[in-house]
Amino acid sequence: MSGARLGRVLALAAASSLVLAACAGGGGGSSTGSGDGSTVKIGFMGDLTGENSAIVIPPRNGAKLAFDEYNAKNPKVKIELVEYDSQGKPEQATSLITKAVGSDKISALIGPAFSGESKAIGGVLDQNKIPSISPSATNPGLAANGWSFWHRVVANDxxxxxxxxxxxxxxxxxxxxxxxxxxxxxxxxxxxxxxxxxxxxxxxxxxxxxxxxxxxxxxxxxxxxxxxxxxxxxxxxxxxxxxxxxxxxxxxxxxxxxxxxxxxxxxxxxxxxxxxxxxxxxxxPCNIPSADVTGPLKSFYDNYKKATNADPAIYATEGYDAATAYIKAIEAGNTTSEKINDFLKTADFEGVSKPIKFKANGEPENNAxxxxxxxxxxxxxxxxxxxxxxxx
Missing domain, CATH: 3.40.50.2300 (Response regulator)
Structure with a gap:
């Protein structure tokens, strides 16, 4: 990214931070009424229609599959997936996060999918205490920003x-x-x-x-x-x-x-x-399952193909695992942003892509x-x- 463009992105991010801080009021997140229970909003941000969307649609589909399976069990707290199409552009992600945290009041985010947009809005998410898990952003510098609400489930570059x-x-x-x-x-x-x-x-x-x-x-x-x-x-x-x-x-x-x-x-x-x-x-840093896999990956492969009419592709399993981390947090009674983030610090489970456990800086323990x-x-x-x- 050029210096001039980065300057514009950071300026937008700084402006958005001020707006979001006022809107979000400390990152409580959303828990809206849903019959006799409630609904937690979790966003997904990435390139869904741009030139590199084929990298992002599979993890979006994986996340949606996980949430659909969870909601089908009719839990007391349901999850609503809210999509934000950044087209992989940092400046677009900066604009979208204002809406996501401000008016939509998401409690957590899966993404951003790419490193540039992750860098552009990571500080905004951290300031507003909104946890994020990227299924695919791999730039090493993302872990060096001191963000305490940022995570990823893939090895870095x-x-x-x-x-x-x-x-x-x-x-x-x-x-x-x-x-x-x-x-x-x-x-x-x-x-x-x-x-x-x-x-x-x-x-x-x-x-x-x-x-x-x-x-x-x-x-x-x-x-x-x-x-x-x-x-x-x-x-x-x-x-x-x-x-x-x-x-x-x-x-x-x-x-x-x-x-x-x-x-x-x-x-x-x-x-x-x-x-x-x-x-x-x-x-x-991904293991894409094929039709001949066995064990837990076989179930994921079959369910993904049934839901999407397509074979799992890059980062489909990572999107599913990122969503599962949030599901486990909510199942444990954590429905606000800060409590979800606290849970992620202790999360330790066998995902479909790999064992999921986060280091203190948000990096995954598994780096295959x-x-x-x-x-x-x-x-x-x-x-x-x-x-x-x-x-x-």
Whole structure:
């Protein structure tokens, strides 16, 4: 994110904080009448209609599934899911959170989904004492803000970056790597983490950055081709990754291409083309269940597919687990924002994605990274990063 844009976002956030502090009155949250019980409002914020919405719709669906299953039991306190479509834009998230906390009076939030919007509104949520759990924001700096109401259920890029680099060192023994990013918060954070890990392993690194709104990457492609790296890593989302990979392959740059969780979607393949995308390596702090899973994941897979008419995709399980953390708080009698947040400090349960337990700074205790590869035009899970082996 550019300095000018960040300045505007922070200014908006500061203004919103003043408004919200007056509206929210200390973060009591919402508990409205619902027959003989009450209803707690929990928001979901993320890109639901923008260019990277395929990363966010699955965790939204996972969260909705969890709440629907809970409400179907007819509990005394029901949960209302309120959706906020930020399109992944920090400035839009800043505007939406004013409504969410002010007039909607949410008690908690799942999200924001992306790191840039999380950075933009995290302080607002903390000031108004509204707990949040992101199913997918991975920038490491989010945990360093001193926010006491912020949490996430995924490993951050200080885990993902080394996971990608270490796997590529083991699989490809590269002497030189080219690491790319665009100007989004998530992209730069992941790219920096990958580059640092490569350098620590003795791999020479060249870096470059481009605008996320660019469509022609020819200058970047020329630099990569001239460098003749052994591996290429892009830290960013599939909307940009697909275009980048296509242009690299069209220019006969054949080095193995890798990216992180933001690119783990079938639209990477459709944007790049099946031939260009074949063999692409993707990492994610997520374990996407397939049709042949067993145990608790099998039940989740079947229920998700029945509810959405689609297979679970990236962060669907994490959205479900974030919602489950709130469900467990409410089942334990916690219906105000501060009491829900107090419960999260002690939460410890077996989620469908992983064991869920939060550190004091809101980070998850479990930080496993998984490797996927495009094979035959589809994304295939190869396993945990420390055990996975490339195919072909």
């Amino acid at each position: 200080d885990d993902q970056g080394p996971g990608i680099a270490d796997f590529l060192v083991k699989a490809k023994s590269p002497k030189k790597a080219f690491v790319l990013s665009d100007d989004q918060e998530y992209s730069t954070g992941l790219a920096d983490a990958v580059a640092k890990a490569f350098e620590g392993a003795g791999v020479a690194v060249e870096k470059d950055r481009f605008s996320k709104d660019a469509s022609d990457y020819s200058s970047v492609v020329t630099k990569v081709a001239s460098a003749n790296p052994d591996v290429i890593v892009y830290g960013g989302y599939y909307a940009q990754a697909g275009r980048l990979l296509k242009q690299l392959r069209d220019s006969n740059v054949t080095a193995p291409f890798a990216s992180g969780d933001g690119s783990l979607d079938a639209q990477l393949v459709s944007a790049a083309g099946a031939q260009a995308a074949e063999g692409a390596i993707l990492a994610c 990274i998984f490797i996927y590869q495009v094979k035959g035009g589809v994304l295939k899970l190869l396993g945990a990063a420390d055990e996975a082996k490339l195919e072909g």
